[in-house]
Amino acid sequence: MNEIDRSASRLARLGLFFVAAYVMLSGLLVYWQVIRAPNLINRPDDPRLYAEQQAVHRGGILDRRSTVLARTTFQGGNPVRTLIDPSLSLLIGYHSQQYDNSGLENAYNDYLNGAAANQPLDNTLRRLLHQPVLGDKLQLTIDDRIQRIADAALGNGPGVALVADPRSGEILAMVSKPSFDANQIDQPGYWSSLQGENSPLLNRALDGRYPPGSTFKTVTLAAALANGTATLSTLFSGQNATGPLFIQGTTLPQSASNLPPGLNQVTLADAFKYSDNIVFAVLGQRLGARKLIDGAGSFGFGQHIPFDLPVAPSQVTTNPNTFNQYDLATSAFGQADVLATPLQLLLVDEAIANGGTIMRPYVVKKITAPNGEVLQDTQPSAWLQAISPAVAAQVGQAMVTAVNGPGASGYLARLPGVTVAGKTGTAQLGGANQQPDAWFMAYAPAKQPRLAVLVLKEQGGEGSTVAAPIAAQILGQALPLYH
């Protein structure tokens, strides 16, 4: 072999070395880009995840009259989410870079950020053109004017105010306090300031479970009328009207009757008007545990309430097996282990206003894609037939009397020129120094109800003096605005 040949073969081997090395690099490239890629693309330390969120022009949220409630604007290339009416911070929720989303911002995130794949082509094209992806627009059933009325009427301090149209189930206002300001969620220190005992991040209207007190008498009355246990004119007299009652070694004192002095005989309708706990304890015992629990169940107690956001279930009792006569008697006027969310009590109110039919409650009216295509157009639908129209009419009549009758407990809810139907509630909480929760449920006009209102002031005192005027104020201001 001469020098040239040897040299050439060594050059060829060097070439083979380079081929081997570059084939190895290509193999590694395949390894990282194809084989290992699925493990690598969802690592939380990939800044692309955040960048993709940033590149979305999140859809706006409007009220029923198309007033803007929440919108995204770009400031210096960065999207900023603004909630125009902060009283909706619990319902609409926050859209945070650090704490994800809450409320409707969370429940409808896939629509709002354009990921619901309704227009994959449009958004792919927008990505290609480096334009922000457009999210879908939500239109709510909320009327922001009524929302602001309810927010102002409820005042400060913990509580709930709900306004709905009983004919459709549409929620018109949802106020829960204490609340927070969704616009400040990413401000330094703000998040930790919301972690206090009064739970400002809790939407009490949906997730707060309270003893409903005398507002629950509507349920007991409806069950008794439906089962033929009593009529509105059934007379209760003596101890059955005024107390005291002795049940299983416990006394329900005379003071629980709420009757004017000297009165020792009442009809069931008047007992409802005065909010007589003794009569309802007797009525509950006559009705029996099974019928009371089933009657409440027909209004939704113990059931999952279909809604745009999760709702805590309400209950008559924790354990039906240990449910004794005393529990039955006190449950009949909304104490013992009866627990209800404000939304559940609103549905009871709506059922009576709407001839016994509970319309499915909803707050998202319409979802519209950026190109104008309507993705969801919510139509009212019946959820439960709680009671017959005849029973509903009788309970409704009792509720009109409970506001407008002589000596009625709900007299502070009267409005000039319009008949209000309602029921007070004053729920004892058991603590020695605790004020009771003040409740009022109402609807108006009584003949053709357009609005149902539920008011709760946590530890506010008497339902008749604290909650009823708030409900009246909301109805008085909202009725002219809503038809």
Add this chain to the structure above:
Amino acid sequence: MTVALASLTRIRGYEYRLLLIVAAVLAVGGWLLVVNVPSLAPVHTIQELALLFGLYALASLFLSFRLPTADQVLLPVVALLTAIGLLSIRRLSTTVLYASSADRQVVWLAAGIVVLMATITLVPRLENLKRYKYTAAVAGFLLILGTIRFGVDITGGPYRRWFGFHGIYFQPVEILKVLVVIFYAAYLEEKREVLSLAEFRLGRLRLPPLQYLGPLFLTWLLSLLLLTFQNDLGSALLFFGIFLAMLYVASERRSYLWIGIGVFLVGVVLAFRLFPHVRQRADIWLNPWRYAHDQAYQVVQGLIALANGGIVGSGLGQGHPGFVPVANTDFIFTSIGEELGLGGGMAVLGLFLVFAFRGLRIAALARDPFERLMAVGLTSTLAIQALVIVGGNLRLMPLTGVTLPFMSYGGSSLLANFVIIGLLLRISAHE
């Protein structure tokens, strides 16, 4: 008239046609940048890319007249690598940190083409370089010692790898590549006769003659200097690789190769034992996920970028290559992999392999052993350098700071690499 026609017949048609491919890549890439990255000034971007093509057209024309028989593939391959590199650097200029780098890179590319033409003009015969072999060796050592003593670290670290001069920073190690190849080629060629005769035997082991040991020892020393005083594992690997490739081609004995590798490994083990920062680097290389948020952040982010690119890539201007630190130098390969996908990464690797084969072909056709060794050394320099940095990106070896030839942003690297191309073109020309 006849002179002009005679000149025209020498137009390098093959090279021109290959350059048209480069033009097509630049046109498509430019269009994608303008459409996908609205924040880039479109006219400025197009002007820059057109200027790049003009520079190569000029270089090709220059070769037609000065070196018509030179290799016709080399220049288009380099043109395509610089084109893809410039498109990536231009695309990254939307990141504030890299805002001016594309403009600077174009200036350096223009200077590189001038250096290419100057090299061909100033070195009419490679033999002339032989005379300067010891000058080259001494200059090389002075350069490296000078950098260790007087250099600066533009990254703010403790390792002095740059010379600063009025705001322009130069990496002496880039010049060193050329000096080292000249020295080895001349030395190995001169001792060739002696080497084939003399041989030591130690038991069954055949040791290289002493004449080999001199440069071997020098290379070993150089590599260790780079490794320990400059923490420059990439350059250490590169110089050792160049030396082994040239030694392998110059000698007949495969044993030399193994001895060379053995000596290098001994050096690496010594450095590993003696210096904590070398140990730390090895640890980061082997356990990057553990250091994903500090020392291995770059490597891990580079791999995440590649994974996001996948097979087809996110598309030029569609990904986020700027999320990887130093995306336009050490990690330009992952930038390309993210936006151009597996195909883009493979294309870049393929281009370097084509370059390596073309360089070895030039070596095989060289007129004399010195030119052959020069061609082998120069070709290996760029082929190994690409291997070392891409290998570092892909975790084949520890991450190093050498540039990806013709693609990474950086002036000294570009100029030195164009000198190498100039010399290779000169060797390939047979008048």
